[in-house]
Amino acid sequence: MVGVAPLAVIAAVFALGLLIVAAGGLGRLPNLKPGESSSGTLNDELAYPALRLGLALAGFATVFAFTGWLIASVYAAIGGFILPTLVLAKRRRREEIARIEAIAAWIESVRDTMAASAGMQQALQISARVAPAPVRDEVRALASRLQHQSVNEALRRFAADMKHPLSDMVVASLILATSRHAGSLQGVLATTAQSARDTASMWRQVESSRARMFSQARLAGWVTATMMTFMVLFRRETLGPYDTFIGQIVLTVILGLFVGANYAIYQIAKPPPPKRVFSDIERWSEIEGRVLQ
Numbered sequence: 001m002v003g004v005a006p007l008a009v010i011a012a013v014f015a016l017g018l019l020i021v022a023a024g025g026l027g028r029l030p031n032l033k034p035g036e037s038s039s040g041t042l043n044d045e046l047a048y049p050a051l052r053l054g055l056a057l058a059g060f061a062t063v064f065a066f067t068g069w070l071i072a073s074v075y076a077a078i079g080g081f082i083l084p085t086l087v088l089a090k091r092r093r094r095e096e097i098a099r100i101e102a103i104a105a106w107i108e109s110v111r112d113t114m115a116a117s118a119g120m121q122q123a124l125q126i127s128a129r130v131a132p133a134p135v136r137d138e139v140r141a142l143a144s145r146l147q148h149q150s151v152n153e154a155l156r157r158f159a160a161d162m163k164h165p166l167s168d169m170v171v172a173s174l175i176l177a178t179s180r181h182a183g184s185l186q187g188v189l190a191t192t193a194q195s196a197r198d199t200a201s202m203w204r205q206v207e208s209s210r211a212r213m214f215s216q217a218r219l220a221g222w223v224t225a226t227m228m229t230f231m232v233l234f235r236r237e238t239l240g241p242y243d244t245f246i247g248q249i250v251l252t253v254i255l256g257l258f259v260g261a262n263y264a265i266y267q268i269a270k271p272p273p274p275k276r277v278f279s280d281i282e283r284w285s286e287i288e289g290r291v292l293q
Contacts (some may be wrong), residue, residue: 035088041270050083052083056077056079056080059077059079060073060077061073062076066233069248069251071255074252075259082263089266089270090214093203093207093270094207096203097200097203097207098134101197101200102131102135103167104194104200106131106135107170107189108190109195110124110170111186111190111193114128114185114189124139124143124151128143134164138158138162142161145158155174155175159171164276165276166195166196166199168276170189173188173192217265221262
């Protein structure tokens with residue numbers, strides 16, 4: 001059994017964890033990572049640092065208060081820390097698919113505008129007005145740069161902002177077109193847009209095929225967590241063997257496998273980062289010089 005004083009300390013830590021979670025949700029905490037907001041970003045596996053810290057503290061304090069097991073408390077803290085990653089995984093995958101589709105829509109917009117006898121620079125500026133939300137900021141930044149930078153320089157910066165192979169292909173085609181080394185630019189844009197559509201369709205099929213596996217994994221996780229909670233609260237005597245040293249070793253292995261399995265499922269489902277076609281295109285001084293060599 002845990003004494004009154006340790007329980008008081010645990011309760012205080014638990015209350016602090018809840019306060020940190022609430023403050024993080026309201027955006028009242030300072031940024032804990034350079035270059036990021038306090039609310040974090042979905043593209044960073046360590047986003048929402050305040051929320052992660054609060055969940056870790058709350059998990060540790062809660063489990064230790066009810067069991068007195070340090071090993072289980074540590075794993076609860078680890079689980080609380082990685083919980084936002086697991087919860088947001090599906091949303092992150094959907095955002096990546098939406099970004100690919102947005103790139104395709106933007107490419108088609110540029111192609112159609114140029115087909116209406118508009119110049120390249122004019123077509124890029126017009127596309128910023130109707131750019132899809134996932135790429136709107138980058139396209140608008142491109143249109144803004146075109147007002148005081150050359151087309152080539154603005155396109156290179158756009159490629160650096162996008163960091164995506166599809167945008168690299170478009171930028172390379174547009175720069176080659178300005179250098180008079182491109183053939184049918186509209187055909188290239190149409191092919192690139194179709195490639196983006198096909199990629200997004202493939203990922204949607206993969207996501208759909210994995211939905212059943214994810215549902216089964218979540219169900220198994222919830223059932224396991226519910227059984228463990230019930231036994232701790234109402235059948236504590238059945239967990240007596242885990243109070244021994246050997247029991248704690250066994251518990252370490254069991255919880256390690258449980259946490260590791262859940263994180264492995266996340267890693268398997270995690271879409272691979274897109275490999276850029278021209279990773280240094282934004283630093284090219286003369287792209288045609290490198291392509292023609």
